[in-house]
Each structure stands twice: as structure tokens, then as C-alpha cells.
Amino acid sequence: MEVRELRKTFRIRGGLLGQDRQVVAVDDVSFAVPTGGVLGVVGESGCGKSTLARLILGLLPPTSGDVLVEGQRLSAMDRRARARLIQPVFQDPFASLNPRRRIRDIVAMPLVAQGGIPARQVRDRVQEMLARVGLTAEQGERFPAQLSGGQRQRVAIARALVLRPRIVICDEPTSALDVSVQAQILNLLAELRRELNLTYLFISHNLAVVEHVASEVAVMYLGRIVERAEADALFRAPRHPYTRALLASVLTPEPGLGVPDVGLGDTLPDPANIPPGCRFHPRCPVAEPRCARQAPRPVDGAECLLLEAEQRPAA
Numbered sequence: 001m002e003v004r005e006l007r008k009t010f011r012i013r014g015g016l017l018g019q020d021r022q023v024v025a026v027d028d029v030s031f032a033v034p035t036g037g038v039l040g041v042v043g044e045s046g047c048g049k050s051t052l053a054r055l056i057l058g059l060l061p062p063t064s065g066d067v068l069v070e071g072q073r074l075s076a077m078d079r080r081a082r083a084r085l086i087q088p089v090f091q092d093p094f095a096s097l098n099p100r101r102r103i104r105d106i107v108a109m110p111l112v113a114q115g116g117i118p119a120r121q122v123r124d125r126v127q128e129m130l131a132r133v134g135l136t137a138e139q140g141e142r143f144p145a146q147l148s149g150g151q152r153q154r155v156a157i158a159r160a161l162v163l164r165p166r167i168v169i170c171d172e173p174t175s176a177l178d179v180s181v182q183a184q185i186l187n188l189l190a191e192l193r194r195e196l197n198l199t200y201l202f203i204s205h206n207l208a209v210v211e212h213v214a215s216e217v218a219v220m221y222l223g224r225i226v227e228r229a230e231a232d233a234l235f236r237a238p239r240h241p242y243t244r245a246l247l248a249s250v251l252t253p254e255p256g257l258g259v260p261d262v263g264l265g266d267t268l269p270d271p272a273n274i275p276p277g278c279r280f281h282p283r284c285p286v287a288e289p290r291c292a293r294q295a296p297r298p299v300d301g302a303e304c305l306l307l308e309a310e311q312r313p314a315a
């Protein structure tokens with residue numbers, strides 16, 4: 001999968017003065033994920049991770065840019081063709097499963113929406129998928145409220161895979177689950193990826209989870225990828241000051257679930273009010289005066305003026 005210069009801006013109604021404001025939720029994001037790879041996307045809430053997921057899934061139209069899968073532009077495909085290539089698994093399976101439908105019907109929905117697939121074949125494929133995610137045929141007869149959180153996430157995964165897509169966009173897929181259940185779901189996702197040669201975009205605010213699953217990691221800050229590296233390298237030797245602050249914040253005794261609170265302060269950045277120069281400068285522990293004026297360019301996958309200086313050959 002290749003994401004090319006993807007950009008999304010929203011207009012929001014202004015405050016007291018009634019002026020409209022522009023929010024740049026995703027700002028010129030490009031990357032490629034090799035087949036069978038897992039790109040982890042991390043960042044605080046409001047950094048644009050979920051908007052990025054929704055753009056890739058076609059749930060939102062991009063302002064500009066495009067997504068290519070196996071060389072085909074997603075923007076040129078209809079919904080059914082897109083659904084055969086790329087599917088989501090979201091955070092809260094309870095919210096995304098229709099409470100009045102039986103599990104087997106929920107899993108069958110993407111197949112039925114394709115049209116023209118014989119009922120018998122739909123039934124067989126659903127049974128096969130339920131078994132694959134560790135659910136019984138009897139559980140397939142139940143309703144979402146009769147299953148546990150982990151079982152419901154298994155249903156969401158079965159539904160995502162029933163069309164045999166190439167790519168799965170996982171947006172905080174385990175964040176609503178108990179820790180013990182999280183591990184089971186992560187293991188299941190890893191197993192399915194290997195067996196089916198799937199490619200994942202794995203979005204999470206939880207660095208431990210991303211470290212566990214991702215082969216590569218992209219760190220987002222206010223709509224931009226500020227650092228991107230192999231997972232091992234990123235966790236061993238983070239380069240960007242924001243990545244360092246994020247990693248440092250998980251090492252505190254009480255990291256909390258959402259906003260890291262060490263080195264970053266407790267104020268979340270405001271996407272409607274992106275600082276000039278380097279967008280991280282108001283919170284950056286090593287900012288210099290020029291950081292407020294000069295925007296860094298990406299150098300070796302990281303955007304920071306200090307790293308640009310490191311790159312300059314000695315005089």
C-alpha cells in the first residue's frame with residue numbers, strides 16, 4: 001500500500017468572532033507499507049491518526065493526495081472493489097456491531113453487500129471465518145450483547161476478513177479491552193497476518209502495543225509524520241524530540257491511558273492552531289529560537305532542525 005501526499009483540511013465554525021477556522025488534520029502524509037508488513041502509527045489524540053485511517057478507508061474524501069493498493073488508485077474504485085482490498089477493525093466492537101443482528105449475519109454483511117454470492121457460499125465462508133477467529137457455530141447464533149468484549153472484537157475481525165482483503169486498518173483495536181484479552185487479540189491478529197499474508201496499518205496511542213506488533217513505526221504530530229523508522233531502531237534510539245518525549249512518558253509509574261504527561265505538559269496540541277516554524281516548538285524540551293521561525297525538512301525520516309544540522313558534513 002502506498003499513501004501519496006495525503007492531505008485533509010476541515011472548516012470549522014469560529015469562536016467569538018464568528019470566523020471560520022481551517023483545521024489541517026492530515027498534512028502531506030506519504031508512506032508505503034510492503035505486503036505482509038505492519039506499519040504502526042502512534043501519536044496523542046488529535047494528531048490525525050484516525051482521520052488518516054478514515055481517508056485510507058474511503059470513509060472521508062481527501063482534500064488532495066491518493067492511496068494506491070497494488071498499483072491501483074483507491075479513489076478510482078467503487079465501494080465494493082475497495083471493500084475487497086481494504087477493511088477496518090475499530091476500537092469499540094460494541095459500537096460497530098448491530099445489536100439486533102445475529103453474529104453470523106454481522107460477519108456475512110460484507111459478502112452480502114458485494115451481491116451475487118450464493119447463500120450457501122456465504123454461509124460456508126462465515127462458518128470458516130468464525131472458526132478462524134476462535135468462535136463456535138453456536139456463538140454465531142448469538143447477539144453481540146451475549147458475547148464478551150474480546151469475543152466481540154473477534155467478530156469484528158471475522159467481518160473484516162470475510163472478503164479476504166489484502167489490507168486491514170486497525171484503529172486502536174485493543175484499547176477498549178482488558179489487558180489479558182488485549183494480548184489474545186494481538187496474537188490472533190499476528191497469526192492471521194502470517195497465515196493470510198495481510199498488510200496492517202496499526203494505529204494506537206499505546207506504544208507497548210505498537211512495539212509488540214509493528215515492523216515499522218510512524219510518529220504523528222499535528223497531522224504530520226515527524227519520525228518514521230524500523231520499529232527496533234525507533235524504540236532503541238528515537239531521534240525526534242517528540243518521539244523521545246513520548247517514549248519517556250511511558251516509563252513513568254502512571255502513564256495513564258491517553259495523554260503522556262512527562263516532558264510534554266498536559267496540554268494537547270490544537271489542530272486548528274498549528275504553531276509556525278516547527279509545529280512541536282511550544283512543547284519541545286530542546287527547542288531553539290529558530291524553531292519558531294523555520295520549518296524542518298524531513299531528513300532520514302525525521303523532521304527536526306537539530307537533526308538537519310547533524311547531517312551537514314563537517315566544514
Ligand code: SF4
Pocket residue numbers: 240241242278279280281282284285286287288291296303304305306307
Ligand atoms: Fe524541537 Fe526545534 Fe527539533 Fe522542532 S525543530 S523538534 S522545536 S529542536
Ligand code: MG
Pocket residue numbers: 045049050
Ligand atoms: Mg483516534
